[in-house]
Amino acid sequence: MKNKILIIDDEINVGLLLSRYLTKNGFEVSNTTTGTSAIEMLENEKFDLILCDYRLDDTDGREILKHVKENYPATGVIIITGYSDIRLAVELIKMGAYDYIVKPLYPDEILNTVNKSLETKKALKKHSSNKNENKAEILNFPKYVEGKSKPSLKLLEQINLVAPTNYSIILHGKSGTGKECVAKTIHLNSLRKNEPFVAMDCGSLSKELAASEFFGHEKGSFTGALSTKVGHFEQANGGTLFLDEVANLSYETQAILLRAVQERKIKRIGSTKEIDLDVRIIIATNENLENCIQKGTFREDLYHRFNEFSINVPSLKDRSEDILVFADCFLAEANEELNKNIVSFSKEVKNCFLTYNWPGNVRELKNVIRRVALLTNGHQIEMSALPLEFEKVSSAKSQQREKRLTALKKSGNTAQDLKKLTKEAEYTAILNVLKEVNFNKTKAAKILQIDRKTLYNKIKVNNLNEEEIENR
Numbered sequence: 157m158k159n160k161i162l163i164i165d166d167e168i169n170v171g172l173l174l175s176r177y178l179t180k181n182g183f184e185v186s187n188t189t190t191g192t193s194a195i196e197m198l199e200n201e202k203f204d205l206i207l208c209d210y211r212l213d214d215t216d217g218r219e220i221l222k223h224v225k226e227n228y229p230a231t232g233v234i235i236i237t238g239y240s241d242i243r244l245a246v247e248l249i250k251m252g253a254y255d256y257i258v259k260p261l262y263p264d265e266i267l268n269t270v271n272k273s274l275e276t277k278k279a280l281k282k283h284s285s286n287k288n289e290n291k292a293e294i295l296n297f298p299k300y301v302e303g304k305s306k307p308s309l310k311l312l313e314q315i316n317l318v319a320p321t322n323y324s325i326i327l328h329g330k331s332g333t334g335k336e337c338v339a340k341t342i343h344l345n346s347l348r349k350n351e352p353f354v355a356m357d358c359g360s361l362s363k364e365l366a367a368s369e370f371f372g373h374e375k376g377s378f379t380g381a382l383s384t385k386v387g388h389f390e391q392a393n394g395g396t397l398f399l400d401e402v403a404n405l406s407y408e409t410q411a412i413l414l415r416a417v418q419e420r421k422i423k424r425i426g427s428t429k430e431i432d433l434d435v436r437i438i439i440a441t442n443e444n445l446e447n448c449i450q451k452g453t454f455r456e457d458l459y460h461r462f463n464e465f466s467i468n469v470p471s472l473k474d475r476s477e478d479i480l481v482f483a484d485c486f487l488a489e490a491n492e493e494l495n496k497n498i499v500s501f502s503k504e505v506k507n508c509f510l511t512y513n514w515p516g517n518v519r520e521l522k523n524v525i526r527r528v529a530l531l532t533n534g535h536q537i538e539m540s541a542l543p544l545e546f547e548k549v550s551s552a553k554s555q556q557r558e559k560r561l562t563a564l565k566k567s568g569n570t571a572q573d574l575k576k577l578t579k580e581a582e583y584t585a586i587l588n589v590l591k592e593v594n595f596n597k598t599k600a601a602k603i604l605q606i607d608r609k610t611l612y613n614k615i616k617v618n619n620l621n622e623e624e625i626e627n628r
């Protein structure tokens with residue numbers, strides 16, 4: 157489909173010449189000579205771009221630009237001025253004009269500016285649809301499972317504390333522990349929650365493309381820059397930028413990142429236009445950044461820039477109390493996704509989950525649950541649905557139990573050992589309670605849930621009289 161252009165110029169001949177030239181170059185062009193008629197045309201027709209002479213009989217380019225920005229933000233505006241006034245140009249660009257052209261008009265220059273403006277428009281459209289996607293994604297952010305173990309409660313406390321601030325944050329933690337999930341939760345609990353959350357994987361970023369990924373580029377600014385690209389910083393403007401695996405960034409890339417963060421301004425590659433930044437940065441790493449600084453692979457100044465607050469996201473094996481909480485939540489999610497109604501895990505499966513080491517952390521647990529949910533047809537998840545590594549855990553556990561039993565049997569004293577143990581436990585329990593209640597036997601019997609007579613017998617058999625204890 158052809159791009160539609162509206163030319164507003166009170167010099168009829170200039171307007172007609174422009175119109176002919178642009179039509180020849182593949183555009184669909186309309187002309188008018190006054191601001192009033194232009195406003196009417198805009199009400200009836202959608203234009204991609206407006207070329208507007210700054211001085212018009214009934215108004216000026218500034219007013220037209222204001223009207224268009226307010227009412228048709230998707231339409232680009234290029235202002236044509238009769239004289240070179242850099243202050244005016246800067247002001248118009250700040251107001252949202254895509255570009256300006258100084259008369260006399262040169263065909264190549266016009267075509268170039270028109271094409272560039274349409275590229276910018278396309279990139280911005282993509283950017284804003286990304287922003288919308290972002291909003292949609294926010295709605296789809298996975299529910300944050302809080303956990304009940306001590307490390308999880310501490311983590312939650314830190315998230316709640318730092319989220320409403322603008323602090324930069326470093327998230328430390330092994331792969332799959334939930335660093336991105338924590339970053340998203342911080343974003344959702346911040347004042348920026350309605351702005352974009354942009355995640356960028358620095359682990360796979362090549363040195364050559366890093367600047368363009370961070371800051372974007374203009375079409376043709378280097379070989380391979382086939383179209384204008386909005387960088388991650390610009391996409392995240394107003395919101396949060398999450399940089400994953402920062403330890404993998406090259407030293408040079410760290411330098412350009414530091415400059416942008418310090419100056420709070422960026423320029424797309426190939427552009428002279430500065431863009432002000434208001435981005436909160438959260439970085440994540442599964443390496444010890446202090447060691448990286450020692451080794452000379454991570455810049456200390458960059459580390460301190462980001463380290464306004466740091467959070468350690470614990471491994472799953474260090475919060476085993478949460479394993480079944482996570483498992484239940486992921487099972488509920490899987491039920492919904494697969495339209496199933498699996499209600500529980502067998503006792504053996506639960507034991508297996510609690511014994512397993514979870515090297516892939518929460519991600520591995522989530523994947524395992526999705527897999528077993530898919531394989532299960534009944535209401536309970538059984539061992540047979542678990543992957544092979546879990547069978548090993550289970551058989552290692554039963555082997556251990558077996559070994560202990562064989563050792564006991566070999567000693568031939570199983571029954572006697574058990575008797576001895578029981579007696580010792582009974583002795584300690586009675587002694588502790590008696591001491592606690594100052595040898596008040598009625599109270600002690602009540603606590604121990606035995607009758608007074610039985611307690612007297614046990615005191616006698618175990619030599620637990622008050623005098624005897626005190627004399628010992």
Ligand SMILES: Nc1ncnc2c1ncn2[C@@H]1O[C@H](COP(=O)(O)OP(=O)(O)OP(=O)(O)O)[C@@H](O)[C@H]1O
Pocket residue numbers: 298299300301302329330331332333334335336337338400440442518519522
């Ligand atoms: N607290 C949590 N609540 C709900 N889901 C979680 C939680 N923590 C982790 N997950 C889930 O576990 C998976 C891995 O989490 P995430 O990608 O955040 O880990 P990561 O530490 O950033 O991993 P990597 O270092 O490999 O990038 C995701 O599917 C995420 O939704």
